Amino acid sequence: MTEKPDHIPLALSSLGWTSFFEDQLTSDEDAMERLRIATVHRSRMSAQSPDGQVKLALPVGMKTTDFAVGDWIIAEPQTHMVVRRLDRHALLQRKTEGARFPQLIASNVDTLFIVTSCNDDFNPARLERYLALANEAGTDPVIVLTKADKVAETSSYVETASALQRGLKVVTLNAKIADAADTLAPWCGAGQTVALVGSSGVGKSTLLNTLAAKTGDEAQLTGGIREDDAKGRHTTTSRSLHKIKGGGWVIDTPGIRTLHLADMSEGLDILFAEITELAPNCRFRDCTHAHEPGCAIQAAVSDGRIDPARLERWRKLQEENNANTPDKTGPKSNQTPKRRGKRR
Numbered sequence: 001m002t003e004k005p006d007h008i009p010l011a012l013s014s015l016g017w018t019s020f021f022e023d024q025l026t027s028d029e030d031a032m033e034r035l036r037i038a039t040v041h042r043s044r045m046s047a048q049s050p051d052g053q054v055k056l057a058l059p060v061g062m063k064t065t066d067f068a069v070g071d072w073i074i075a076e077p078q079t080h081m082v083v084r085r086l087d088r089h090a091l092l093q094r095k096t097e098g099a100r101f102p103q104l105i106a107s108n109v110d111t112l113f114i115v116t117s118c119n120d121d122f123n124p125a126r127l128e129r130y131l132a133l134a135n136e137a138g139t140d141p142v143i144v145l146t147k148a149d150k151v152a153e154t155s156s157y158v159e160t161a162s163a164l165q166r167g168l169k170v171v172t173l174n175a176k177i178a179d180a181a182d183t184l185a186p187w188c189g190a191g192q193t194v195a196l197v198g199s200s201g202v203g204k205s206t207l208l209n210t211l212a213a214k215t216g217d218e219a220q221l222t223g224g225i226r227e228d229d230a231k232g233r234h235t236t237t238s239r240s241l242h243k244i245k246g247g248g249w250v251i252d253t254p255g256i257r258t259l260h261l262a263d264m265s266e267g268l269d270i271l272f273a274e275i276t277e278l279a280p281n282c283r284f285r286d287c288t289h290a291h292e293p294g295c296a297i298q299a300a301v302s303d304g305r306i307d308p309a310r311l312e313r314w315r316k317l318q319e320e321n322n323a324n325t326p327d328k329t330g331p332k333s334n335q336t337p338k339r340r341g342k343r344r
């Protein structure tokens, strides 16, 4: 039996490879290529290797829909034929209306930048949906408020956003200037992976270009350019993995119109911790927190510890999630082992 290396080469660790992945390899697989999925299309995929991008070959029976940008795989050297996908430490996924399987947004993401702007896009109820998504995936959320240069003061936005979840980090920036990369640097170091989500037009592509320091032909088209596009094409249509200048990796995602909640119970519990942690103090175990005597949550609303608007939003999201979440008994092929709390 060959000994596994006890250190990870720098080129791999700066791509995000950690002992979490290395430990999944059998000794037979030691000679295989370790690659990270960079793009996923209907019939083809590419991956990032320490030496650059490679086109992947898929064996018969393997479908691209089983892979997410950010996944780690092992492949045959030379041919780049995929052998298998390694377990993910985090998976961002969502159910779309009518679809049988969840849509995979991105995997092995350390930090989710939830992007919104200091204008009409700013909407606490929408941000809560994204927070539930991040929490459920096991990814740390950061609220990124763009277009800070367009408003006289940002403090009211920051205050509202910060109150949405305990310990939530919130930053403000102008996505168009290089300073934005400095503001986000704490989450963008070598080996770190971030993903950008948010509505269309909030500045995700702009931020991506700033983080990756892309200009000219390399740059992602942004809304400013889209406005001239007579065909009305959507700016960002696919997702891919991009190198952050002097740091880790960023995955952009198309603008999400509506994020429906399904399979996000744990994500909601974390998001609304100040409410859910009171429930065990209610007199009745099956308290609905609506009208029962001895309800700890209603008591907290009465004495001002819980915002009634927030309780209402929690109720709505819970109902939506329950309605969209089938019984827990069915098979769940894309499930990630749940790891709560800090990973490193």
Ligand SMILES: Nc1nc2c(ncn2[C@@H]2O[C@H](COP(=O)(O)OP(=O)(O)OP(=O)(O)O)[C@@H](O)[C@H]2O)c(=O)[nH]1
Pocket: 146, 147, 148, 149, 150, 173, 174, 175, 176, 198, 199, 200, 201, 202, 203, 204, 205, 206, 207, 221, 222, 223, 224, 225, 234, 235, 236, 253, 254, 255
């Ligand atoms: N002043 C200012 N303008 C910004 C900022 N961020 C983005 N913009 C502008 O807002 C418009 C939309 O930005 P995009 O980067 O295309 O938005 P997006 O989120 O990528 O949109 P989709 O690709 O449709 O999902 C562009 O005209 C940007 O130049 C900012 O922080 N300040």
Ligand SMILES: [Zn+2]
Pocket: 279, 282, 283, 287, 288, 289, 290, 292, 294, 295, 296, 297, 298
């Ligand atoms: Zn109660």
